[in-house]
Each structure stands twice: as C-alpha cells, then as structure tokens.
Amino acid sequence: MKKNVIQLSLAIALGSFLMVSCDKDDDDTIDMEQQDEQVKLFASNNSNGNITVYDMASGETSTLTTTSTAAEGIYYDDDTDEIIQASRSSNQLNAFANISTFLVDATLTVSISSSADLESPRDIAVNDDFIVVADNADADGNADTPDGRLFVYTRSNGEITLRNIVTTDFALWGIEMVENDLYAVVDKTNELAVFTDFTATNTTNTTISASKRIAIEGIVRTHGLAYDDGTMILTDVGDAASDSDGAFHIISNFDSKFNGVANGEIMAVANNQIRVSGASTFLGNPVSAEYDADSKMVFIAEAANGGGRVLAFSNADAGGDIAPSVNNSLASASSLYFYSN
Template sequence: MKHLVISTTFLVLFFASCDNNDSDTSPAELNLVTSSNTSGKITLTNLLATSPMVKSFAIASLDAEGVSYDAETDAVTIASRTNNQLETYSGIKTAFTAGSTSLTVALSSATGEFTNARETAVSGNLVVVAQDQLASNGLINKLFVYQKSTTGFSLIKTFTTTFKLWGIHIDGADLYAVADLTGDLVQFKNFMTTVSGTITATKRVTIAGLIRTHGITYSPADDVMILTDVASAASATDGGLIIIKNFSTVFASTAAAGTIAVTNQVRIYGSNSLLGNPVDVAYDSVTKNIYVAERLNAGGQVLTYSFPVASGDFAPVNARAEAGVTSIFVLRR
C-alpha cells in the first residue's frame, strides 16, 4: 500500500478531536447516540431538551458497533457487523423532528474489508475500525483507517496487532486501545504517520484490578481516562468503571509493562451500579456525566453516572432499557 501523504488541510481535520464537547461550555445541544447488536436500530437523545426524548431509527444493519455522530453534517456513522462495512446515515435530527422511524444509508465503505468490528475512533474525516479476531477474518486482529469524503469511505491504511482488540480512542496524533481478555491499556504514538503493517505498541501498561477491559474514552479537557471492566462475560454483577484522573501524568510516570495502581484510580463496582458487561463508555466534561452501554443487565441498558469523587458502589442517576446496546457516543455543541 502506498504511504499516506498528509496535506495541511488534512492535518487540520485530523487534529480536530471527536471530543469537541470539551471546548464548548455554552452548547445548544448535547446529543447522545447509541447502537445495538440485536434491534437493527440507532437512537438519538438531545440531553439538554427540557424533557429529553429518546428516538429510535431503523437502519440497514441488525448488528452495529462503534457509533459516532457528526453535528456539522448531522450524520451518524456505524461499523456494520451485518454488512461488514462503515455506514453513514444523514439527516438524523431532521428525521427526529419529522417523526421518521427509519434512516437510509448515505455513504458506505466497500463491503468485506473488515469483519467482526468492535469499535471505531473518529477524528475529523478519519475513521479507525477495530477488527477482533474471528474465523471469518483468519483470526487476525487489525486496525483499518478510512478517509471519509462526500462519496464514501476510502481505506488508506491497515495495521495488524499482536493482541485482541475492542475499544479504541484517538487523542490528537495518538491512538489508545484496550487489549481484550486482559486489563491492559496500549498506546500507539503518532499513529497516523506509521506505515501499514504489524504495529508495535509505544507503551503497554496494566490497570491494577481490571479483569477484562472493553470500553475506553479520554477527555483532554479534564485529563481523565475512563475504562470499563466486563470481568466475567456471564456475570451480570461483576462489571465496573475505572476512572484515572491526571491521566497524562500517571501514564507518563508508569513504565512500559508497568502497572497503574489502584491508588491512582477511582472505581465504581458493586450490585448498586448495575454494571455487568459495560461494553462502551462516553463522557461529557461539562456536566461530568459518564454514559455507559451496559449489554447484559435487562438485555441492554444505557446508564448515566455522576462523576465520583471516591471509589464506591454507586447507583446510576439514570437507567433506561435499550435492547442489545453495544456502543455509545456523546457530543456537545
């Protein structure tokens, strides 16, 4: 594959983080979007509405992961596990207002370039897809980098990893990934300037007490990293959230192959939390609310937590049922 040539315009787009809610404290909207792996629907909620209403829309994929929302184009993008492609659905707020119940695909990538997608990370016009190993993809864990245009998605780079993938997050030029089946966090510095091929981690650390990590999000505004722990996939009571404040300092002071101690964590675990298999997480740095896609309890729930000041078994401040919810994204504007 040819090396990527990055123009000045491209750099501007790339470094515009998908977490732009961190920089705007007077928004007109705070939108929450989710996807499901059983319902064939995505949902939209304007959390700043006087009476926030959840609106569901049928889409072309029964099984969807890695949802994101672009306020500038009013479009939702998902990684379809049904069609094995990226799909963008535009005009979701228009559909919300009009009372529509379904959306059609406006843009897509080629079918079959990835299978068993688990998450996406978005920055400007770039979308990274995490592929978890499965027989259908030759048991290969891989990262696919797409560039979005007005006509679709073009695959520009691919990277093979030496560990199982799930959650990923872009922060500036760097990519963070969780190592599934472990409690490890992996960093790839200068990710987009790396040549396609097998990619080597810049640093990999273990999060003490985390059994099996899935969801990940980072807030540059608060310098907070949040990870989810699904622990045993069969248990509806052993999941948790791990919050690492002052993350930049904590991560930099932890040696490669080292451990981030429990003393550097704020932890939410216990029966009151309703956390069994929290598979994805999002965060709003203004309200300090944490949003979780809980896949196991009640067949799927969207849970909202106030930012904790100390570790404990805290109940969510809001819980609503959503069948098969797998991914969650919040955007302040």
C-alpha cells in the same frame, strides 16, 4: 466530541433520559437557558442495529431504524450532520446524512457505505478525515496467537475508502483517539496500549506492536474507554459470563499518570484510580463508555445486565457501589457517542 462550557443538570421524569443545559445564578438557583444547545447521546446495539438518540435538551428519545441488524461503533459529525456507524451484520461502515432533520422516530437511508472489509467490528475512532475501526476477529486463524486488526478508512469526495489495515499483536475491543495518538484496550487482559501518531506513521498494510502497553490494577478484563479533557474512563467486564460483576475506572490527570508508568508495568489503583462497581451500579458487561468532563457525567453501554442498558452516573467521583442517575433499557447495548455543541 465538540464541547462548550455548559453545565448539565440531570432530571429524571417517568423513566425518561432527560438532561437540560442550564446556568446557575449567583444564588445557585437553576436558570433555564441555552435551550438551543444540542446535547445528545447516540447509542448502537447488537439486538436490531438501530440508533437510539437521547436528546438531553428536550428530554425526548428517538429511534432511528437502520439497515443493520447488529452494530457496534458510532460517531456523530456535526460538520456534515451525519452519523457513522459500524455494521456487524454487513461488515462495513455506513453513514447517514441530515441527522438533525429527524426529530422523531424515523427510518434512515444510507448515504455512504464503505466496502465490506470488516469481520467483527467493535469500535470506531475518528481523527480529521480518518476513521479507524477496531476488529477483533482472529486475524491469522490461530486462537493461540492473540491478534486483531485496525482498519483505516479515509473520508473524502463523498466516499469512505479503505486506506490500509494494521494488524496488532493483541486482540482488540475499544479504541479512542487522543489528538494523534490511538489508545486501545488489550482484550482478554487488564491492559491498555497506545500507538503514537497512529494514522501518520502507519500508512500501509503492516503488522505492528504498540508504542506502549501497561496493566491497569484492579481491572479483570477491559473493554470500553473514553477520554475527555485529561480524564480517561476504562470499563471492566470482569467475567464475561456474569451479568453482575462489571465496573469502570476513572483516571483523572490521565496523561501524566500514564506517562509515569513504564512500558510493561502496572498503574496502581491507590492514588491513581477511582473504581465504581457493585450491585447498585447495574454493571455486568459494560462494553462502551463516554465521558463529559464539564458535567463529570460517565455514560455506559451495558450489554448484559437486564438484557442491556444505557446508564449515566453523575456522582461517579465518589466511587464504590453507587446507583446510576439514569438507567434506561436498551437490548444488547454496544456503543455510545456523546455530543454537545
């Protein structure tokens, strides 16, 4: 996520997803500037596999049709102007080039694909030329032994190549790179794990345990996570069969709080976390999150409530049963990526 220090002012008109880059004058009036800034939210889904792009500077929403029929995990690289998406229908990574040229709805052609190595991709994380994919298929075929796999790809010379596969001793879902450390949710639990110096220390096919695992008090089953400028967002899908018991937690000063909890111990809710949940939130199965620290906006891919939604919360720091500032329908929404330049 590339950032500059901009203020995001939320405006909602005719149900569209509109965010505007702006500055405030000394008298607190909004001065519409920096209209050349790009502020976009990219969304994947498991209904048709297409990419929905919410352009927050123009207020326009476009649909980029892909070759996938289901997709989970998405990333936009501004250096190459391409989207990388994990396809659940073809079990591979697909890259789509020249994204900025598509100003309206369009059909994308795959520019690069990896080999079809995956079984059940759930999220991707990018660090330099490494693309890590979390796959939650049962690695050993024994349902009684939790496990998952992290597929590590390299991107160079116009190719996406599988470097190695890391098997974990817990089921996976969301992952997030924070500098060189890989954070991963421990699926089917309320735990969060970290693998320190992940791509540098795990260069061959191997089975490893996390460098550290802790429980997050108040969460039933975590799925999505997002980190920006010291704040971590964790989603809670609760009972996966329910479309109304979801939540997300905000953990500011995350690094010090996480480091302050011993391996295997619990991070308490009190004085550490803010929980957002309740009927007004429209949260049922929030499977993915993004966060913008400048505007303090929390973005959620909600997979179940209303058939699927993309939600944004501008007042999440208040906690509790709060309504989203933006509520857009997106069938089987699965993953998000926030970008601003």
